[in-house]
Amino acid sequence: xxxxxxxxxxxxxxxxxxxxxxxxxxxxxxxxxxxxxxxxxxxxxxxxxxxxxxxxxxxxxxxxxxxxxxxxxxxxxxxxxxxxxxxxxxxxxxxxxxxxxxxxxxxxxxxxxxxxxxxxxxxxxxxxxxxxxxxxxxxxxxxxxxxxxxxxxxxxxxxxxxxxxxxxxxxxxxxxxxxxxxxxxxxxxxxxxxxxxxxxxxxxxxxxxxxxxxxxxxxxxxxxxxxxxxxxxxxxxxxxxxxxxxxxxxxxxxxxxxxxxxxxxxxxxxxxxxxxxxxxxxxxxxxxxxxxxxxxxxxxxxxxxxxxxxxxxxxxxxxxxxxxxxxxxxxxxxxxxxxxxxxxxxxxxxxxxxxxxxxxxxxxxxxxxxxxxxxxxxxxxxxxxxxxxxxxxxxxxxxxxxxxxxxxxxxxxxxxxxxxxxxxxxxxx
Amino acid sequence: xxxxxxxxxxxxxxxxxxxxxxxxxxxxxxxxxxxxxxxxxxxxxxxxxxxxxxxxxxxxxxxxxxxxxxxxxxxxxxxxxxxxxxxxxxxxxxxxxxxxxxxxxxxxxxxxxxxxxxxxxxxxxxxxxxxxxxxxxxxxxxxxxxxxxxxxxxxxxxxxxxxxxxxxxxxxxxxxxxxxxxxxxxxxxxxxxxxxxxxxxxxxxxxxxxxxxxxxxxxxxxxxxxxxxxxxxxxxxxxxxxxxxxxxxxxxxxxxxxxxxxxxxxxxxxxxxxxxxxxxxxxxxxxxxxxxxxxxxxxxxxxxxxxxxxxxxxxxxxxxxxxxxxxxxxxxxxxxxxxxxxxxxxxxxxxxxxxxxxxxxxxxxxxxxxxxxxxxxxxxxxxxxxxxxxxxxxxxxxxxxxxxxxxxxxxxxxxxxxxxxxxxxxxxx
Numbered sequence: 001x002x003x004x005x006x007x008x009x010x011x012x013x014x015x016x017x018x019x020x021x022x023x024x025x026x027x028x029x030x031x032x033x034x035x036x037x038x039x040x041x042x043x044x045x046x047x048x049x050x051x052x053x054x055x056x057x058x059x060x061x062x063x064x065x066x067x068x069x070x071x072x073x074x075x076x077x078x079x080x081x082x083x084x085x086x087x088x089x090x091x092x093x094x095x096x097x098x099x100x101x102x103x104x105x106x107x108x109x110x111x112x113x114x115x116x117x118x119x120x121x122x123x124x125x126x127x128x129x130x131x132x133x134x135x136x137x138x139x140x141x142x143x144x145x146x147x148x149x150x151x152x153x154x155x156x157x158x159x160x161x162x163x164x165x166x167x168x169x170x171x172x173x174x175x176x177x178x179x180x181x182x183x184x185x186x187x188x189x190x191x192x193x194x195x196x197x198x199x200x201x202x203x204x205x206x207x208x209x210x211x212x213x214x215x216x217x218x219x220x221x222x223x224x225x226x227x228x229x230x231x232x233x234x235x236x237x238x239x240x241x242x243x244x245x246x247x248x249x250x251x252x253x254x255x256x257x258x259x260x261x262x263x264x265x266x267x268x269x270x271x272x273x274x275x276x277x278x279x280x281x282x283x284x285x286x287x288x289x290x291x292x293x294x295x296x297x298x299x300x301x302x303x304x305x306x307x308x309x310x311x312x313x314x315x316x317x318x319x320x321x322x323x324x325x326x327x328x329x330x331x332x333x334x335x336x337x338x339x340x341x342x343x344x345x346x347x348x349x350x351x352x353x354x355x356x357x358x359x360x361x362x363x364x365x366x367x368x369x370x371x372x373x374x375x376x377x378x379x380x381x382x383x384x385x386x387x388x389x390x391x392x393x394x395x396x397x398x399x400x401x402x403x404x405x406x407x408x409x410x411x412x413x414x415x416x417x418x419x420x421x422x423x424x425x426x427x428x429x
Numbered sequence: 430x431x432x433x434x435x436x437x438x439x440x441x442x443x444x445x446x447x448x449x450x451x452x453x454x455x456x457x458x459x460x461x462x463x464x465x466x467x468x469x470x471x472x473x474x475x476x477x478x479x480x481x482x483x484x485x486x487x488x489x490x491x492x493x494x495x496x497x498x499x500x501x502x503x504x505x506x507x508x509x510x511x512x513x514x515x516x517x518x519x520x521x522x523x524x525x526x527x528x529x530x531x532x533x534x535x536x537x538x539x540x541x542x543x544x545x546x547x548x549x550x551x552x553x554x555x556x557x558x559x560x561x562x563x564x565x566x567x568x569x570x571x572x573x574x575x576x577x578x579x580x581x582x583x584x585x586x587x588x589x590x591x592x593x594x595x596x597x598x599x600x601x602x603x604x605x606x607x608x609x610x611x612x613x614x615x616x617x618x619x620x621x622x623x624x625x626x627x628x629x630x631x632x633x634x635x636x637x638x639x640x641x642x643x644x645x646x647x648x649x650x651x652x653x654x655x656x657x658x659x660x661x662x663x664x665x666x667x668x669x670x671x672x673x674x675x676x677x678x679x680x681x682x683x684x685x686x687x688x689x690x691x692x693x694x695x696x697x698x699x700x701x702x703x704x705x706x707x708x709x710x711x712x713x714x715x716x717x718x719x720x721x722x723x724x725x726x727x728x729x730x731x732x733x734x735x736x737x738x739x740x741x742x743x744x745x746x747x748x749x750x751x752x753x754x755x756x757x758x759x760x761x762x763x764x765x766x767x768x769x770x771x772x773x774x775x776x777x778x779x780x781x782x783x784x785x786x787x788x789x790x791x792x793x794x795x796x797x798x799x800x801x802x803x804x805x806x807x808x809x810x811x812x813x814x815x816x817x818x819x820x821x822x823x824x825x826x827x828x829x830x831x832x833x834x835x836x837x838x839x840x841x842x843x844x845x846x847x848x849x850x851x852x853x854x855x856x857x858x
Contacts, residue, residue, distance in 0.1 A: 025514055025578040027569050051565050053519050054552075059565060060517040062580075068517070085454055088489040088497070090482050091520070091585060092602050115542045115554065117601075118591050123483075125544065125554075136480050136488060140456050149454040151491075156520060156585060162547050172546075173521050 017368040018342070018359070024370075026061050028384050039236060040321035041167025043333050047387045049341075056164025056172035063388065064320070066341040068175070071316045072154050074206050074338065075177045078199040082192070084152040084179050089132050091156060093124035097131040101292045111159045113172075125158035130311060133180045134289040141307060143298045144184050148192065152179035154316065166238065168321040169277060175317045181310040182290075184297060189284060189308050196312050200230055200280050207319060208336025209326055213279060216241050216250040217264065223286025225263075226255070230314075231276035236325040239278050242271040250276075277322050285309040333389030334411050342370040343428065345390035346406075347381045349397035358396055358406065361421060367428060386411070394424065446797040447771070447788070453799075455490045457813050468665060469750035470596025472762050476816045478770075485593025485601035492817070493749070495770040497604070500745045501583050503635050503767065504606045507628040511621070513581045513608055518561050520585060522553035526560040530721045540589045542601075554587035559740060562609050563718040570736060572727045573613050577621065581608035583745065595667065597750040598706060604746045610739040611719075613726060618737050622713060625741050629659055629709050636748060637765025638755055642708060645670050645679040646693065652715025654692075655684070659743075660705035665754040668707050671700040679705075706751050714738040762818030763840050771799040772857065774819035775835075776810045778826035787825055787835065790850060796857065815840070823853065 026048035033045045033052070041058075044050045049064030060068055076086065092115075098104035104124070106112055113125040126132065133151060141149060157176045164172055179196070183189040197215060204213040209232050216229045231241050231250055243250040244266065251260060251271070261268065287306040290296065296304040320339075327334045337343060344362060346369050348355030359371045370390060372381050385393050393416075395407040400418060408424060409416035419427060455477035462474045462481070470487075473479045478493030489497055505515065521544075527533035533553070535541055542554040555561065562580060570578060586605045593601055608625070612618040626644060633642040638661050645658040660670050660679055672679040673695065680689060680700070690697065716735040719725065725733040749768075756763045766772060773791060775798050777784030784800065791798045799819060801810050814822050822845075824836040829847060837853060838845035848856060 023512075023514075025566075025569050025575070025580060027575075048569075051568065053561065053565075054521065054523050057519050057521045059519055059561070062514045062516060065515055065517050083452075085452075085491045086494055087491060088494050090486045090488055090602050092483065092486045092587070094483050113544045115544045118589055132482065132488070136482075137454075139480065140454050140477075146454070146456075151454060158521070160547055173519050 017366075018363045019370055020359075021370060021372040022374050024062060026063065028387055036167060037165055038167035038169065038321075038325075039328065040169060040324040043324055043328055043387075044168065044321070047333055047389070049333075050168060054172075056161055056170065058168050058171060058317075063341045067320055067335065067339050068316055070339045070341075071207055071319055072175075072177070075154070075203055075314055075316060078203050078206075079150075079152045079177070079179055082150065082195050082199050083148075084150045087133075087151050087153050088155060089126070089129050089136075089153055091125050091158065093126045093132065095122055095124060097135050097293065098124060101131055101289060103131070111161060113158045113160045127157050127159045128176075128311075128313075129153070129155075129178055130180065130285065130289045130309075131293065134293045134295050134309070137182060137307070138293070138295050141182060141295065141297055144300060147182060147184045147297060147307070148188055149182040150179060150192070151182075152177060152312075166236070166321075168317050169236070169325070170238070171317065174315055177314045177316060179312040181312070182295075183308045183310075184299070184305070186308060189310055193282060193284060193310055196282055196310075197228060200282070200312075200314065203314065204230060204232070204279065206338050207323060208338060209279070209319075209323060212326060214241070214243055214245075214248060214250045214276075216243075216252050216276075217255060217260065218252040218281070219255050220284070221286070221288070223288060224284035227281060227283040229278050230280035232279050232322050232326060233274050234277050234322065234326050235275050237275045237277035239276050241274060241276050243274050243276075244270050245272065246270070277318075277325065279319055279322050280312075280314040282312045283310060285311055328389070332387035335389045335391060337391045340368075340389070340391050342368045342390050344369045344392045344394055345385050345388065346371045347385060347393065347395045348373055349378050349381070349395060351396045351398055351401060354401055355396040358394070358421065365425060392428065446795075447792045448799055449788075450799060450801040450803050453491060455492065457816055465596060466594055467596035467598065467750075467754075468757065469598060469753040472753055472757055472816075473597065473750070476762055476818070478762075479597060483601075485590055485599065487597050487600060487746075489746075492770045496749055496764065496768050497745055499768045499770075500636055500748055501604075501606070504583070504632055504743055504745060507632050507635075508579075508581050508606070508608055511579065511624050511628050512577075513579045516562075516580050516582050517584060518555070518558050518565075518582055520554050520587065522555045522561065524551055524553060526564050526722065527553060530560055530718060532560070542587045542589045555584075556586050556588045557605075557740075557742075558582070558584075558607055559609065559714065559718045559738075560722065563722045563724050563738070566611060566736070567722070567724050570611060570724065570726055573729060576611060576613045576726060576736070577617055578611040579608060579621070580611075581606060581741075595665070595750075597746050598665070598754070599667070600746065603744055606743045606745060608741040610741070611724075612737045612739075613728070613734070615737060618713060618739055622711060622739055625711055625739075626657060629711065629741075629743065632743065633659060633661070633708065635767050636752060637767060638708070638748075638752060641755060643670070643672055643674075643677060643679045643705075645672075645681050645705075646684060646689065647681040647710070648684050649713070650715070650717070652717060653713035656710060656712040658707050659709035661708050661751050661755060662703050663706050663751065663755050664704050666704045666706035668705050670703060670705050672703050672705075673699050674701065675699065706747075706754065708748055708751055709741075709743040711741045712739060714740055757818070761816035764818045764820060766820050769797075769818070769820050771797045771819050773798045773821045773823055774814050774817065775800045776814060776822065776824045777802055778807050778810070778824060780825045780827055780830060783830055784825040787823070787850065794854060821857065 032042040051059040216231045240253040241250040290306040362369045403418045405420040461471040480488040669682040670679040719735040788800045829836045832847045834849040
């Protein structure tokens with residue numbers, strides 16, 4: 001019976017995964033929006049994946065939301081795999097907590113958005129959640145037996161950026177996956193930190209930017225010499241790193257000193273200076289927050305000790321923008337299969353009946369398909385197909401049918417090939 | 430190959446759906462929190478489904494988030510079924526749009542949260558999204574051929590409530606599903622409005638409060654005589670309605686006049702005065718927003734006409750609170766199967782090896798199971814089981830095994846029964 005339920009669920013999911021273009025309310029644009037300088041925003045707005053509300057503030061439209069949700073689910077899977085438990089904290093922040101850690105004042109943190117309750121109390125809009133989650137954990141962590149704890153969320157953050165010109169890569173409002181680790185010992189933290197770094201590498205690889213994303217040494221804090229960033233090589237980035245592609249590591253310019261080079265056993269000559277996008281960061285917080293907010297645990301001897309923490313961030317919306325920046329070409333977006341809104345873009349060129357049959361069969365086979373059933377020109381359909389960036393294009397026309405099937409082309413290639421439905425199925429698998 | 434993918438996906442989902450209690454970081458509490466007066470917040474905090482950040486501002490903990498996501502997915506399915514396309518708008522709101530519709534001033538809308546950009550520009554935090562989505566649709570709707578459009582989102586809203594004492598039923602920050610309809614004609618709007626009302630009835634029924642939830646006539650606006658609310662009968666509500674259980678309809682006190690009674694063909698004598706919780710509302714907006722913001726379409730003759738709109742809201746977090754209010758008993762929460770965090774609560778009472786085997790088998794069968802494998806007393810396990818409210822409790826002890834299996838009990842019943850694994854499978858289906 002439960003298996004039956006799963007089957008029905010599957011059937012529903014499959015149906016929902018496909019769509020006719022004529023049903024989609026969004027329209028693509030021929031021209032880049034005049035008020036955007038970043039490539040990610042230009043392409044995503046032209047293709048109608050996002051809509052600009054204000055500088056640095058973007059709405060996700062149906063196709064954009066599909067990509068975003070796929071990215072989120074990949075992150076979720078990898079966070080669950082390393083023991084993360086999902087929670088959902090609040091945007092509104094209690095000033096008392098932030099005063100305790102000395103991060104409330106605008107002189108200390110200069111990108112707060114603040115708002116006011118009717119009784120005059122000022123509240124913050126969270127740009128991160130160390131304070132809130134540390135205070136919350138006081139309800140749940142008392143003894144060494146309660147540790148370790150790994151909790152994460154995917155939630156909207158707010159940052160009052162002075163300027164916002166990088167499209168969805170640096171928004172005033174954006175999605176963040178932030179995981180917080182709570183351990184009894186430094187060794188346990190160190191082990192989890194490495195596991196999380198590996199999970200991050202896996203995430204960047206799964207979303208298609210693994211080959212150009214590098215673990216990068218960045219400035220640490222009181223509790224660790226370095227933190228680590230994950231930097232994707234791209235001219236659109238705001239960071240500068242010194243990279244050894246051979247060794248697969250990099251140093252952020254901010255800590256690029258002779259001392260650090262010596263420490264890491266790297267020579268200046270083997271490093272390449274490149275511009276990059278920070279797509280993730282991991283940080284050993286030590287007892288900075290647990291001491292300030294009083295999060296302690298009793299060890300085996302009953303002695304109270306501060307919990308040792310770490311924080312681990314990836315911005316799903318920034319990741320989406322990064323994928324567009326590094327993988328698109330002059331014709332439009334190029335989505336990796338793992339995050340593409342659909343796997344197949346089926347175009348009918350004057351063969352609607354047959355294309356409809358293919359559409360039905362593709363759905364039954366569980367292939368996510370966008371079916372361009374619109375009554376428009378071939379040129380418009382091809383142009384939109386390149387712009388939208390779906391991995392496989394299948395064109396059904398009288399000509400293709402005469403030759404034995406659909407004209408099949410990868411988005412990344414220029415040559416197409418005629419294939420029967422069975423050949424398409426083999427090709428896709 | 431795609432089918433293979435689905436199979437693997439299923440396997441992953443099943444595994445993720447089950448959990449050992451010893452892994453869960455949250456702890457239940459024996460006492461109600463002193464600072465909460467509402468039953469939903471008291472129980473949800475004691476059971477550790479939510480955490481209170483501030484009055485009216487709650488974090489969702491792992492079990493609470495599971496329930497919330499199930500509610501969201503039921504809503505999503507029903508909205509997709511009536512043609513809704515999911516989007517994700519922003520919290521930050523552009524004042525210009527709201528000035529155009531005369532809803533920016535705090536004299537007109539008294540529950541705005543506002544914040545300020547570094548350049549001094551005031552922004553709002555959205556409590557609803559008519560303005561934003563109407564302005565956005567100007568990019569996508571030009572002709573009658575582009576209509577109808579139905580777009581919805583599940584997104585965080587902010588309301589600067591003077592007081593917040595109803596737990597998660599009236600938050601300062603809360604989740605909302607808001608759908609907006611865009612039609613060419615009044616007839617088309619009227620038809621969709623009824624379809625959406627039916628979808629709402631289905632949602633309330635699916636989440637387990639259908640029998641006590643009633644479509645209720647409420648005040649309309651310039652464009653329609655009435656709007657409709659969906660009111661769940663409960664003493665915890667803030668609304669008063671006049672209800673005919675027999676006819677399955679109600680009138681909100683705010684429009685309870687002789688004229689309205691006559692209009693609806695109802696007699697005072699057949700109506701019962703009850704307190705209720707507003708769990709949904711649907712509203713014909715007409716051209717209020719499209720005229721103000723210039724959202725027009727060209728009809729068949731090329732004449733520009735304002736688009737006719739409607740808005741349709743359900744708060745998933747309020748719905749969660751309502752389920753707790755109306756279904757819980759003196760021992761704790763009682764979740765309907767459709768939204769329960771797990772289907773089965775498996776308790777090991779000194780028979781860990783055998784309970785572990787049952788846990789493995791339940792997972793393989795695709796049953797979402799919380800396995801209480803903790804090293805605590807039977808009393809604590811039973812108490813927590815009643816508090817958490819999982820629909821089916823399976824107790825494995827030497828005694829139960831001696832009698833042939835697990836001691837099985839529904840959360841809603843007091844009698845238990847010994848069942849073999851096969852009998853449990855039949856019982857659950």
